[in-house]
Amino acid sequence: MKLILGTALWGWVVPKATCFEILDEFYKNNFRKIDTATNYPINKDNKYFRFAETIIEEWISANGVNDLEITIKVGSVDNSGSPVNNLTFSFLMMSQDYYLEKFESNVDTLMIHWDNRNSEESISQSIRALYTINKKVKVGLSGIKYPEIYYKYLKDNNIISSIQIKHNLFDSYYDKYKPFLGLSRFDAYGINAGGLKLNSKYTATSSASIRGITVSSYQSYLVNLQILISNSKICNSFNDICMIYALNSPGLGGIISGTSSKGQIKETINSFKHFLPLDTSKLYHDLLNFQENEEL
Numbered sequence: 001m002k003l004i005l006g007t008a009l010w011g012w013v014v015p016k017a018t019c020f021e022i023l024d025e026f027y028k029n030n031f032r033k034i035d036t037a038t039n040y041p042i043n044k045d046n047k048y049f050r051f052a053e054t055i056i057e058e059w060i061s062a063n064g065v066n067d068l069e070i071t072i073k074v075g076s077v078d079n080s081g082s083p084v085n086n087l088t089f090s091f092l093m094m095s096q097d098y099y100l101e102k103f104e105s106n107v108d109t110l111m112i113h114w115d116n117r118n119s120e121e122s123i124s125q126s127i128r129a130l131y132t133i134n135k136k137v138k139v140g141l142s143g144i145k146y147p148e149i150y151y152k153y154l155k156d157n158n159i160i161s162s163i164q165i166k167h168n169l170f171d172s173y174y175d176k177y178k179p180f181l182g183l184s185r186f187d188a189y190g191i192n193a194g195g196l197k198l199n200s201k202y203t204a205t206s207s208a209s210i211r212g213i214t215v216s217s218y219q220s221y222l223v224n225l226q227i228l229i230s231n232s233k234i235c236n237s238f239n240d241i242c243m244i245y246a247l248n249s250p251g252l253g254g255i256i257s258g259t260s261s262k263g264q265i266k267e268t269i270n271s272f273k274h275f276l277p278l279d280t281s282k283l284y285h286d287l288l289n290f291q292e293n294e295e296l
Contacts, residue, residue, distance in 0.1 A: 005034045115145060
């Protein structure tokens, strides 16, 4: 299981100086996998288009680093959140060249992202590009509306190294990508359901607040979860619960954590290192029972 640093909030509620602190702490603890996308942050302010990746580039330059393992997701043409994309063969090949020049040996995976298409013809051209790109770097998928089309073309000669799926107690795309189970590694994002908390207060810059999550609709679930973990005596926070749920989920090989402060990344790293070697399967099954009882 790999811990992957997420960058979706960089430039939105996480200032550049804090991003550098997060990267310093992550790297110091011998973690190398970073996830970013052309359209991060998706804050509808076009001057921040490619902002997250630029911060990574500047940090690499400042520190002389050449051993990161960056996953870069391409497809969206802006950071407005609109469904408009460009996933043509030529654009994907251009993106490969652009990122290999920008990040050099730090590139690990290029992912197709933001794909709402249902046209087999256009998707097959994107897949053709992936076969070519895969000669230089790994390739993957994220944010795919119709993964079954990709599976149709890839099942007999799969080159997809990893697939990013939303996966948490309340919402999961796991079944949507299930045909790829055993063929590709699944990396989970959104494991804390957008930044929910058991009892801490939310601020205007909290992840849940800026994502527009109606926290009150989860309140009864969170109360019951607090009772559940008080009996287990294994964890103390919603983030701990989410970490255990992800670590035990079949097929998952990575957890993407989008922390927004140095303190949060330290807490996440400590939690990951603490729970990874432990047998937390009993609490995981308790969480599955919780889902069933709550009809989630």
